[in-house]
Amino acid sequence: MTLSDPSLDPAKAKLIDLIAKARLRQASALTEPEAKTILSAFGLPVPVSVVADDIDLLTEQGAALGAPLVAKLVGSSGLHKSDIGGVRLGIFGKAQLGEALQGLRAAAAGAGITQEGYLVEMMAAPGVEMVIGGTIDPRFGPVIMAGLGGVFIEILGDAAFRVCPITRKDARSMLEQLRGWPLLQGARGRPPCKIDALIDALVAVGGSGGLLMQAQGHLSEIDINPLIVSAAGVVACDARMILEQGDPTHAPEVDDQPEPISSLDALFEPSIIAVVGASATGFTPANDFIRQCKALGCSARIVPIHPNAPEVEGLRAVKRIEDIGSTIDYLYVSIAAAHVPALIESCAGQVRFAQIISSGFGEVMHGKALERELLKAARRAGVRLLGPNCLGLYSPRGGLAFVGDCPREPGPIGIVSQSGGLAVDMLLRGKQRGLRFSGLATLGNSIDLSPADLINHFLEDQYTAAIGVYLEDVRDGRRFIDVLMRTKGRKPVVILLGGQTDQGRHAATSHTGSLASPLALWRGIAAQTGIVITDTLDQFLDSLLAFQCLTPRRGRVTQQCVLFGNGGGASVLAADAFARRGLTVEPMASEAIAALDALHLPPGTSVVNPVDAPAFTLRQEEGRVAEKILEAIITLATPDALVTHLNLPVFISSADQRADFLGNLMAATLRVRERHGRSTHHALVLRSDGSEACEARKRSFQATAVAAGIPSYDELVNAADALASIAHFERHMNAE
Numbered sequence: 224m225t226l227s228d229p230s231l232d233p234a235k236a237k238l239i240d241l242i243a244k245a246r247l248r249q250a251s252a253l254t255e256p257e258a259k260t261i262l263s264a265f266g267l268p269v270p271v272s273v274v275a276d277d278i279d280l281l282t283e284q285g286a287a288l289g290a291p292l293v294a295k296l297v298g299s300s301g302l303h304k305s306d307i308g309g310v311r312l313g314i315f316g317k318a319q320l321g322e323a324l325q326g327l328r329a330a331a332a333g334a335g336i337t338q339e340g341y342l343v344e345m346m347a348a349p350g351v352e353m354v355i356g357g358t359i360d361p362r363f364g365p366v367i368m369a370g371l372g373g374v375f376i377e378i379l380g381d382a383a384f385r386v387c388p389i390t391r392k393d394a395r396s397m398l399e400q401l402r403g404w405p406l407l408q409g410a411r412g413r414p415p416c417k418i419d420a421l422i423d424a425l426v427a428v429g430g431s432g433g434l435l436m437q438a439q440g441h442l443s444e445i446d447i448n449p450l451i452v453s454a455a456g457v458v459a460c461d462a463r464m465i466l467e468q469g470d471p472t473h474a475p476e477v478d479d480q481p482e483p484i485s486s487l488d489a490l491f492e493p494s495i496i497a498v499v500g501a502s503a504t505g506f507t508p509a510n511d512f513i514r515q516c517k518a519l520g521c522s523a524r525i526v527p528i529h530p531n532a533p534e535v536e537g538l539r540a541v542k543r544i545e546d547i548g549s550t551i552d553y554l555y556v557s558i559a560a561a562h563v564p565a566l567i568e569s570c571a572g573q574v575r576f577a578q579i580i581s582s583g584f585g586e587v588m589h590g591k592a593l594e595r596e597l598l599k600a601a602r603r604a605g606v607r608l609l610g611p612n613c614l615g616l617y618s619p620r621g622g623l624a625f626v627g628d629c630p631r632e633p634g635p636i637g638i639v640s641q642s643g644g645l646a647v648d649m650l651l652r653g654k655q656r657g658l659r660f661s662g663l664a665t666l667g668n669s670i671d672l673s674p675a676d677l678i679n680h681f682l683e684d685q686y687t688a689a690i691g692v693y694l695e696d697v698r699d700g701r702r703f704i705d706v707l708m709r710t711k712g713r714k715p716v717v718i719l720l721g722g723q724t725d726q727g728r729h730a731a732t733s734h735t736g737s738l739a740s741p742l743a744l745w746r747g748i749a750a751q752t753g754i755v756i757t758d759t760l761d762q763f764l765d766s767l768l769a770f771q772c773l774t775p776r777r778g779r780v781t782q783q784c785v786l787f788g789n790g791g792g793a794s795v796l797a798a799d800a801f802a803r804r805g806l807t808v809e810p811m812a813s814e815a816i817a818a819l820d821a822l823h824l825p826p827g828t829s830v831v832n833p834v835d836a837p838a839f840t841l842r843q844e845e846g847r848v849a850e851k852i853l854e855a856i857i858t859l860a861t862p863d864a865l866v867t868h869l870n871l872p873v874f875i876s877s878a879d880q881r882a883d884f885l886g887n888l889m890a891a892t893l894r895v896r897e898r899h900g901r902s903t904h905h906a907l908v909l910r911s912d913g914s915e916a917c918e919a920r921k922r923s924f925q926a927t928a929v930a931a932g933i934p935s936y937d938e939l940v941n942a943a944d945a946l947a948s949i950a951h952f953e954r955h956m957n958a959e
Contacts, residue, residue: 232432233264234261234264234265234266234434234437235437237260237261237264238261238264238434238437238438238441239441241253241257241260241261242441242442242466244257245257245466246466250466251465251466252463252464252465252466253463253464253466254297254298254339254340255295255297255304255342255461255462255463256272256274256297256342257464258445258462258463258464259272259459259462261434261462261464262434262447262459262462265427265428265433265434266423266427267424267427267428267447267457267459268456268457268458268459269458269459269460269462270293270344270345270346270347270458270460271288271344271345272288272342272343272344272345273285273288273342273343273344274297274340274341274342274343275340275341276339276340276341278321278324278325278328278341281324281341281343282317282320282321282324283317284343285320285343286316286317286320288343288344288345289345290314290315290316291312291313291314291315291345291346292314292315292320292343292344292345292346293310293311293312293313293314293343293344293345293346293460294310294311294314294320294323294324294327294341294342294343295309295310295311295327295341295342295343295344295461296309296310296327296330296331296338296341296342297338297339297340297341297342298331298336298337298338298339304461307330307331307333307334307336308326308327308330308333308334309327309330309331309334309338311323311326311327312346313346314346320343324341324343327341347451347458347460348451348453348455348458349451349453350416350451350452350453350454350455351371351372351403351406351407351413351416351451351452351453352371352372352448352449352450352451352452353369353370353371353372353421353449353450353451353452353457354368354369354370354371354372354376354382354446354447354448354449354450355367355368355369355424355425355428355446355447355448355450356368356370356444356445356446356447356448357387357428357429357434357435357438357442357444357445358443358444358445359435359439359442359443359444359467360386360700360744361700362696362697362698362700362703363386363697363700363701363703363704363744363748364386364387364439364700364701365386365387365388365429365435365436365438365439366384366385366386366387366435366744366747367384367385367387367389367397367425367428367429367435368382368383368384369382369383369394369397369398369401369425370382370383370401371401371402371403371406372448372449372450376448379402381401381402381403382401382743383396383397383398383400383401383747383750384397384743384744384746384747385397385429385747385748385750385751386704386744386747386748386751387429387430387433387435387436388429388430388431388433388436389425389426389429389430389751390426390430391422391426392958393750393751394421394422394425394426394429395418395422396750397425397747397750398418398421398422398425400750407421407452414453414454415454416452416453416454417452417453417454417455417456417457420452420456420457421450421452421457423457424447424450424457424459428445428447440467441466441467442464442465442466442467443465443466443467443468444463444464444465445462445463445464445465446461446462446463447459447461447462448461448462448463449461484607484672484676486680487576487672487676487677487680489552489553489575489576490552490553490575490576490609490616491616491618491620491621491623491662491680492618492620492621493523493552493553493576493621493623494523494524494552495523495524495526495547495549495550495551495552495553496516496521496523496524496525496526496551496552496553496554496555497526497527497528497544497547497551497553497554497555497574498512498513498525498526498527498528498535498554498555498557499528499544499554499555499556499557499558499566500555500556500557500558500580501513501527501529501535501536501557502535503529503531503532503534503535503540507557508557508580509527509555509557509580510535510536511625512555512557512580512615512624512625513525513527513535513536513538514536515624515625515626515627515629516622516623516624517536518624518627519619519622519623519624519629519631520622520631521621521622521623522622523552523553523621523622525538526538526539526540526541526547526551527540527541528540528541528542528543528544529541529542530542544569544570544573544574545573547573550573550574550575551570551573551574551575552575552576553575553576553577553578553616553623554570554574554576554577554578554606555577555578555580555615556577556578556579556580556581557580557581558581559581559583560581560582560583560584560590560593560611561583561593563579563581563597563611564593564596564597564599564600565600567597567600567601567604567606567608568600568603568604569604570604570606571603571604571605571606572604572605574604574606575606575607576606576607576608576609577601577606577607577608577609578608578609578610578613578615578616579597579608579609579610579611579612579613579667580610580611580612580613580614580615581610581611581612582611582612583612584597584611584612584668584670585612585668585670586612586667586668594611594668594670597611597670598670598671601671607671607672608670608671608672609664609666609667609671609672610665610666610667610668610669610670611667611668611670612667612668613643613665613666613667613668613669614626614643614646614647614665614667615664615665616662616663616664616665617629617646617650617660617662617663618662618663619631619632619633619634619659619660619661619662620633620661620662620686621662625643625665626647626650626651628651628654629650629651629654630650630654630658630659630660632659633659633660633661633686634658634659634660634661634771635659635661635686635687635688635689635771636653636658636659636660636661636687636688636689636690636691636767636770636771637660637661637662637663637677637680637681637684637687637689637690637691638650638660638662638663638664638690638691638692638693639663639664639666639674639677639678639681639690639691639692639693640663640664640665640666640692640693641665641666641667641669641674641693641694641695641696641721642665642693642695642721643665643667645693645719645760646663646665646693648760649663649691649693649760649763649764650663652760652764653764653767653768655922656764656765656768656925656929656935657768657771657925657926657929657930657934657935658764658767658768658771659771661681661684661686661687662681662684662687664677669698673698673699673702673703674692674694674697674703675699675702675703675705675706678690678692678703678706678707678710678716679706679709681714682706682709682710682713682714687714688714688715688770688771689714689715689716689717689767689770689771690710690714690715690716690717691716691717691718691719691763691767692716692717692718692719693718693719693721693763694718694719694720694721695720695721695722696722704748704751704752707748707752707754708751708752710752710753710754711751711752711753711955712753712955712956712958715753715755715770715775715948715952716752716753716754716755717754717755717757717763717766717767717770717948718745718754718755718756718757719757719758719759719760719762719763720741720742720745720756720757720758749951752955753951753952753954753955753956755948755951755952757944757948761941762941762944765934765936765941765942765944765945766944766945766948768929768934768935768936768945769906769934769945769946769948769949770948770949770952771929771934772929772932772933772934773901773904773905773906773932773934773949774901775949775952775953775956776901776953777956777957778957779863779953779957780863780950780953780954780957781806781863781864781904781946781949781950781953782805782806782807782863782950783806783807783809783862783863783864784801784806784807784808784862784863784864784865784866784946785808785811785832785833785834785856785860785862785864785865785866786798786801786808786832786833786834786866786868786939787833787834787836787852787853787856787865787866787867787868788833788834788835788836788866788867788868788869788870788908789835789836789837789838789840789841789868789869789870789873790833790835790868790870790939791835791837793868793870793910793939794833794835794868794939795833796939797833797866797868797939797940797943798833800939800940800943801943801946803943804943804944804946804947805947805950806864806943806946806947806950808832808833809832810831810832811831811832811856811859811860811862812859812860812861814859815855815856815859815860816830816831818855818859819834819852819855819856822848822851822852822855824836824840824843824848824852825837825839825840825843827839827840828840832860834852834856836849836852838870838873838874841869841874841884841888842884845883845884845887846883846884846885846886846887846888846891847887847891849867849887849888849891849892850891850894850895853865853867853891853892853895854895854898857895857899857902857903858899861902861903862903863903863904864903864904864905864906864946864949865903865904865905865906866905866906866907866908866939866942866946867892867905867906867907867908868907868908868909868910868939868942869885869888869907869908869909869910870910871885871909871910871911871912871917871920871921872910872911872912872914872917874888875914875916875917875920885920885924889924889927889928892905892907892928892933893927893928893931893933896931896932896933897931901932904946904949905932905933906933906934906935906936906942906945906946907924907925907928907933907934907935907936908935908936908937908938908939908941908942909921909924909925909935909936909937910937910938911937
């Protein structure tokens, strides 16, 4: 494809033409002049330059440009020129230029590389060195990076990533994320840089019609380093572009994609369920599924499929799926993997959704071919698959469960998990915290229905207020990002990531490729979409509990927090923890402090923030003094969030048991919360010594608090994580 192709815009035509020429000479990278030609075609300013392989001719032509000059080796090996002495800076006059070019020739010979000529260009005026880069991620496609040059990128890794295409707002947020952002604004007496020009450059590379979007299948990595930014604008002083290996015109074989699923309601609230694999005499996972659904009060018609038995688990069985006589919403399959594809193909026109608990597919090497066969069978039959190798669904409204002791009452949290075992933890540990669920889906190998499908379901589900996702791998990365962008500002999405370390990542030849770790990309995705990234299961559940109890606010982002309780040193440590998460614990307004002073609280009580009230203070008025303290804080300090924390053993072990101090403290907290509604986010921290008496009291108080809309946590740092998640979502909700 060449410049003459009328179907291409001029910039892409230039890109394709130069890449085709590079492939003809079997190059692994474009030369710097070629890369700069492409940058110029996409609107990025580059220095005035001349290129030649004749040193005498280039000396004459280069000197005519002016001064100071830069001289460089030209090659398409992809090596860093500076590593072999292939760059000379600050050249004045013809004599210095001739010496510099001779030195470059000697450097190339000494390094044993074949140079393809020399480039001489005007040296850019001083400014801030930036790096703009890009790489093609195998999951998410084009990814753009921005970073400060020099030691900032080399040693400190000061870089920000976003998935393309980016907007101008995305570009600015990338710059503001950098630790070196103050340098661009004119720190320490420097003139401020032209930020709009830098944003223009980022969009030219990573925008909807930018270089990275156009270069898919042709380039694997790019580095513009340095991009000099000054008050006058930007200049791309160097550029490296690495070619994509392999034939860019060859598309991998893929299965035909079905029409996008319009609704998963029949999966979560089925009318007819068929079960294959239940035993009439023994016990299998299919038997357990039937029992758990019956225990949860499933109202659907459940029909076991059995070749001989007339009854299974007290339910009338049929021999074949077609004997049911009606369309099956949900088919549960628990048979040997080898028999599953034929079963699914026999379901054509009879089954909407099938969940495959059977293992032995793509999760093991010898099962990959069988997994492809299963997907093809499902496509031919028009059946949508959940799994294989997955535990299935929990749906309190649909009466579906794959594990016992699930909450019977529904709630506002939807869960998508690529791990069945972790999903069990989410359900049972979440239940103990007070979490209640609109539904939960395990995906296993997710060869058909994907995380994006399930997230989209919960996004549209009227009963779901927040979505939790456990991810290990994203196959349909572009669609996944599109769905997350749709959730932005609408519903919180909390993601727990697994398997995202750098181990096993391929070696990269650019700064962008070397810094584009999975976690770095996810941080960029979080910045673009507003999703909350968590590191542990506890953090994941704590954040979801906050979204269950607290309503993110329009026009206000949680930042200023007040801590109140009998914490002592714990309050000081908590203030540090809150600050590390971008939340402030600062002295309250003087009116609030004066009101607390007027209560004449006992000596040893601090009323600044944290409001540190020892146990003997909180015992005043049999614990009811807490209501006066909380009222003053809410009405006069008006914090974004108020965290009440109680060290329970101090009260439980008290010799004076005549009054229910703890009960009165809790009642006071709930009354204040009821009076002032949701103007301030309330959170409760109940610290225990682990004794049975203390744990029992804590569980009782936690249940009461969560029922009243106050999330309850074990430690102050857990509350800090949860409120930081709320603040993150509010920030993005209010930016929309």
